Amino acid sequence: MQRYLNILGQYLRPLKGKVAVLMLAMLAGIGLQLWIPQVTRDFIDAATQKAPEGTLIHLAVLFLVFALLNQAFSTLSTYLSADIGWTTTNRLRVDLFRRVLRLDMRFHKDRTPGELIERIDGDVTSISNFFSQFVVRVTSSVLLAAGTLILLWREDWRVGLIITAYVVVIFFVLQKRAEVAVPATRLEREASASMFGFIEERLAGLDDIRANGAGRYTMHRMHHVAKDWLQKNLTSWYMRSTIWTSMMVLFSLGYCLTLGVGVYFFQQGLITLGTVYLFFNYMRMLEAPLDEITRQMQEFQKASAGILRVEELQQEKLDIEDHGTQHLPAGALGVDFEGLTFAYGEHLVLKNLSFQLKAGEVLGLLGRTGSGKSTLVRLLFRLYDPTTGTLKLGGLNSKDVPLSELRQKVGMVTQDVQLFHATIRENLTFFDPAIPDSKIHQVLKELAMDEWVSGLPEGLDTRLQANGAGLSAGESQLLAFARVFLQDPGLVILDEPSSRLDPATERHLNQAISRLLQGRTGIIIAHRLDTVERTDKIMVLSQGEILEFGERETLKNTPSSRYAQMLKVSRADNLEEQLETLGV
Numbered sequence: 001m002q003r004y005l006n007i008l009g010q011y012l013r014p015l016k017g018k019v020a021v022l023m024l025a026m027l028a029g030i031g032l033q034l035w036i037p038q039v040t041r042d043f044i045d046a047a048t049q050k051a052p053e054g055t056l057i058h059l060a061v062l063f064l065v066f067a068l069l070n071q072a073f074s075t076l077s078t079y080l081s082a083d084i085g086w087t088t089t090n091r092l093r094v095d096l097f098r099r100v101l102r103l104d105m106r107f108h109k110d111r112t113p114g115e116l117i118e119r120i121d122g123d124v125t126s127i128s129n130f131f132s133q134f135v136v137r138v139t140s141s142v143l144l145a146a147g148t149l150i151l152l153w154r155e156d157w158r159v160g161l162i163i164t165a166y167v168v169v170i171f172f173v174l175q176k177r178a179e180v181a182v183p184a185t186r187l188e189r190e191a192s193a194s195m196f197g198f199i200e201e202r203l204a205g206l207d208d209i210r211a212n213g214a215g216r217y218t219m220h221r222m223h224h225v226a227k228d229w230l231q232k233n234l235t236s237w238y239m240r241s242t243i244w245t246s247m248m249v250l251f252s253l254g255y256c257l258t259l260g261v262g263v264y265f266f267q268q269g270l271i272t273l274g275t276v277y278l279f280f281n282y283m284r285m286l287e288a289p290l291d292e293i294t295r296q297m298q299e300f301q302k303a304s305a306g307i308l309r310v311e312e313l314q315q316e317k318l319d320i321e322d323h324g325t326q327h328l329p330a331g332a333l334g335v336d337f338e339g340l341t342f343a344y345g346e347h348l349v350l351k352n353l354s355f356q357l358k359a360g361e362v363l364g365l366l367g368r369t370g371s372g373k374s375t376l377v378r379l380l381f382r383l384y385d386p387t388t389g390t391l392k393l394g395g396l397n398s399k400d401v402p403l404s405e406l407r408q409k410v411g412m413v414t415q416d417v418q419l420f421h422a423t424i425r426e427n428l429t430f431f432d433p434a435i436p437d438s439k440i441h442q443v444l445k446e447l448a449m450d451e452w453v454s455g456l457p458e459g460l461d462t463r464l465q466a467n468g469a470g471l472s473a474g475e476s477q478l479l480a481f482a483r484v485f486l487q488d489p490g491l492v493i494l495d496e497p498s499s500r501l502d503p504a505t506e507r508h509l510n511q512a513i514s515r516l517l518q519g520r521t522g523i524i525i526a527h528r529l530d531t532v533e534r535t536d537k538i539m540v541l542s543q544g545e546i547l548e549f550g551e552r553e554t555l556k557n558t559p560s561s562r563y564a565q566m567l568k569v570s571r572a573d574n575l576e577e578q579l580e581t582l583g584v
């Protein structure tokens with residue numbers, strides 16, 4: 001319970017003013033609700049005892065005023081609890097999204113985006129009730145039920161005792177029913193999460209599904225997943241409806257009991273007709289809070305699973321710590337690997353790598369699929385930390401530099417450019433409004449893209465389609481180059497497109513690459529041999545080890561080097577085949 005209160009306190013504290021007003025409105029509402037039946041009782045007794053008209057009018061006006069005030073307090077409570085609920089859950093949702101963005105690659109590799117969406121949205125929505133209503137509704141229901149019972153005891157201890165005993169029985173039965181319903185609800189939520197995970201994954205892989213004609217198979221699976229969800233939904237609904245039915249039956253019996261006892265006491269001359277009404281009314285008033293407490297307990301069970309998962313996310317250990325305080329030098333950054341080894345869990349991928357790249361040098365990285373090229377790059381961004389050894393950038397251990405500064409100073413253009421469904425400006429600046437248009441145009445000019453962008457219907461304000469659909473591969477690449485230019489990094493990593501572009505686009509891209517590398521250190525993951533002709537150094541990676549590293553010119557003129565041998569092998573082959581021929 002403590003952990004639930006912690007999370008509640010953490011998010012409700014900033015809204016304590018509103019929470020206090022809500023509590024006051026709620027208490028005032030409860031007081032009025034308890035009082036109104038007393039006024040009604042007095043009215044009935046006054047009427048049956050033929051009291052003067054003035055007394056009746058006075059009581060009627062009092063009833064109306066109390067009823068109106070009660071409505072006003074109830075409206076205020078509903079408004080405030082919804083306001084507090086949505087404000088807190090919105091903050092929680094933003095905090096979780098920030099957390100998910102900050103979490104390590106290891107975490108993200110283990111989970112599908114669908115699962116994370118379910119956490120950020122689904123779980124938070126289930127918690128919203130906990131924030132907005134749980135405390136308020138449970139407290140007010142408990143106070144209302146307790147107040148009603150106290151007043152009943154005050155009127156007549158025998159009636160108080162009978163109704164209290166009956167309430168205990170009702171509460172016990174409802175709790176038992178609710179307990180049975182909880183596992184069914186949990187299964188329903190799990191089935192819903194897997195259905196959303198399934199839909200998200202299939203939508204992401206739409207191209208492959210279509211290309212492989214896997215539509216029918218996918219629909220078959222969808223029917224299966226949806227059927228499972230439907231069955232669990234029905235079971236859980238059935239379980240929940242039995243609670244409601246039990247409640248109806250128990251309360252109907254309760255009304256009969258109260259009326260029976262009331263009428264008996266009235267016939268014995270122990271109580272007035274107004275008091276019979278009062279008993280019946282108080283019994284009726286117990287139904288809502290008991291129903292509410294049971295419902296809130298169920299909601300709490302649902303929310304508690306969400307709270308635990310949210311808490312788990314908040315406490316997920318970060319492998320990549322961000323305690324660096326040193327600052328990278330301006331301009332090109334040298335790169336130093338010193339005895340660096342890296343493993344994904346048990347899987348050793350980079351083995352004792354040591355090499356140096358001076359500031360401003362460009363390295364061509366060659367290696368077959370799976371040799372560890374992408375992993376080496378991920379370490380440069382600190383998406384992972386080395387298992388042993390050190391990685392230095394600009395002469396500083398990368399762990400000593402603040403993470404945000406490091407990622408600002410290292411730029412990358414991947415083969416698979418990620419473009420957002422947003423304007424060209426937002427895509428280039430990553431939504432940073434501080435970057436002026438003049439700077440964007442200057443960069444576009446340098447990349448000879450200015451004319452292309454100006455020719456678009458709305459220039460920089462043109463909205464791109466999701467994932468850059470509608471742009472050619474070359475255009476997407478050029479936009480990615482412009483992004484990196486704006487970032488002005490000291491180290492640029494280029495993952496060369498593996499498929500050939502048309503010669504004009506290729507020439508254009510090559511010019512862009514040359515401009516991008518000017519005054520910067522560069523690492524090019526090459527998929528073709530001619531790409532590395534612009535580099536100063538060459539590295540050949542094989543199964544996580546450096547097979548060859550040196551000045552390109554020197555290697556080219558050393559006939560025994562792998563690079564010289566590669567140059568001799570037919571250039572028509574792709575690099576993968578050339579490396580295979582040489583047994584790399």
Ligand SMILES: Nc1ncnc2c1ncn2[C@@H]1O[C@H](COP(=O)(O)OP(=O)(O)OP(=O)(O)O)[C@@H](O)[C@H]1O
Pocket residue numbers: 109344347349367368369370371372373374375376
């Ligand atoms: N997140 C990961 N978890 C576990 N193993 C991984 C992970 N990423 C890559 N690997 C493994 O590490 C090895 C090196 O992969 P890496 O992606 O670095 O190679 P690569 O040379 O970049 O290949 P490619 O040219 O195909 O991109 C491979 O055996 C791969 O299966």
